Amino acid sequence: EAGVAQSPRYKIIEKRQSVAFWCNPISGHATLYWYQQILGQGPKLLIQFQNNGVVDDSQLPKDRFSAERLKGVDSTLKIQPAKLEDSAVYLCASSLLQDNEKLFFGSGTQLSVL
Amino acid sequence: GENVEQHPSTLSVQEGDSAVIKCTYSDSASNYFPWYKQELGKRPQLIIDIRSNVGEKKDQRIAVTLNKTAKHFSLHITETQPEDSAVYFCAARGPGARQLTFGSGTQLTVLP
Numbered sequence: 001e002a003g004v005a006q007s008p009r010y011k012i013i014e015k016r017q018s019v020a021f022w023c024n025p026i027s028g029h030a031t032l033y034w035y036q037q038i039l040g041q042g043p044k045l046l047i048q049f050q051n052n053g054v055v056d057d058s059q060l061p062k063d064r065f066s067a068e069r070l071k072g073v074d075s076t077l078k079i080q081p082a083k084l085e086d087s088a089v090y091l092c093a094s095s096l097l098q099d100n101e102k103l104f105f106g107s108g109t110q111l112s113v114l
Numbered sequence: 115g116e117n118v119e120q121h122p123s124t125l126s127v128q129e130g131d132s133a134v135i136k137c138t139y140s141d142s143a144s145n146y147f148p149w150y151k152q153e154l155g156k157r158p159q160l161i162i163d164i165r166s167n168v169g170e171k172k173d174q175r176i177a178v179t180l181n182k183t184a185k186h187f188s189l190h191i192t193e194t195q196p197e198d199s200a201v202y203f204c205a206a207r208g209p210g211a212r213q214l215t216f217g218s219g220t221q222l223t224v225l226p
Contacts, residue, residue, distance in 0.1 A: 004157075042120075042203050042216030043158070056213055091158070099211040101146060105157040 002026065004106035006092050012112045018080035021109045024073070025094030031055070033103065034067055034077050035091040043091055049075065050098045082113045116141045118206050120217030127194050128225050135220045137204035138186040146207040147187045148214070149178060153200045161202075162189070194224045 005024040013019050025032050031050050035043035046065065048056040051072040060067070064083070069075040079086055089110050093103040117140040127133045139147075148163035164171045164178045164187065171178050175194075180187040191198055201221050205214040 040218070042118075042205070042218050044216070045213045048213065099146075100207050100214050101148070101163070101211075102160055103148075103214070105150075105159070107157045 004092055004094050004104050006090075006106035006109055008109055009107065010110050010112075012114065013082055014114050015084055016081040018078065019082055019111060020076050020078045021090050021092075021111075023075045023077070023092030023106060025075075025092070026104055029094035029096050029104070030072075031095045031098050032069055032075050033093040033095075034075070035093065035105075037089040037091055037108070039088070046077070048100075055098065079111075082111075084113050087111055087113045116144060116206055116208050116212075116215040118204060118215045118217045120204050120220060122220060123218065124221045124223070126223045126225060129194060129196060131194055133189075133191045133194055133198070133222055133224075135189045135202055135204070135222070136186060137188070137206075137217050138184075139206040139215075140185070141206070141208050142182075142185060143209040144206040145209055147178070147180060148205050148207075149176075149189050150203045150205065150216075151200045152203065152219075158203060191222075194222075196224050196226055198222060199224045 033048050034046045037043045046060045047067045049069040067077045089108040091108045092106040120137045145166040150158040151161045152158040175192050177190045201219045204217040
């Protein structure tokens with residue numbers, strides 16, 4: 001079974017620039033999650049999709065972060081403009097159901113904002 | 115919202131010894147508690163999970179115990195091996211299948 005695919009693996013940008021991350025979940029998984037993992041901390045949920053609809057985006061900084069999952073499969077997360085504190089690993093995960101159980105994570109995108 | 119605290123932040127054990135990692139949660143209505151293992155530079159992977167209607171669950175060398183009254187749960191690893199070295203994260207899910215809240219992680223090092 002293919003896992004959750006993410007790209008790019010690493011990204012270095014300057015503050016105020018924009019950046020986008022891509023995620024392709026496990027085939028058949030209806031629920032897709034984006035997490036932010038700051039060094040030394042646990043993952044924090046940014047947004048959860050069920051198919052192409054948003055289930056939870058309560059912790060997404062909507063003034064600078066946006067995400068979409070237009071066809072209910074792959075998803076993009078964008079940051080515009082980036083701040084220094086956005087430096088983190090951005091993890092995508094997927095699950096078969098909408099119950100936040102048995103999440104499968106991608107390898108993540110490590111973002112450094114200089 | 116839910117708050118999950120995890121201790122210790124680092125743990126070193128000799129190969130063959132046991133390791134215990136503890137987490138406390140704040141929302142008494144939380145009902146699902148997974149543990150994820152993240153090796154250096156790799157993705158987090160689910161290793162074991164437990165629901166609130168169960169007090170203990172085992173899978174070979176790993177086990178999780180849950181004390182709902184005290185609102186804490188623990189991961190137990192017996193007969194530790196060098197490949198157990200990783201960061202371990204606990205998490206709690208609120209009622210209504212609400213989002214997972216993760217602990218801050220425990221860096222486990224198994225010394226040969």
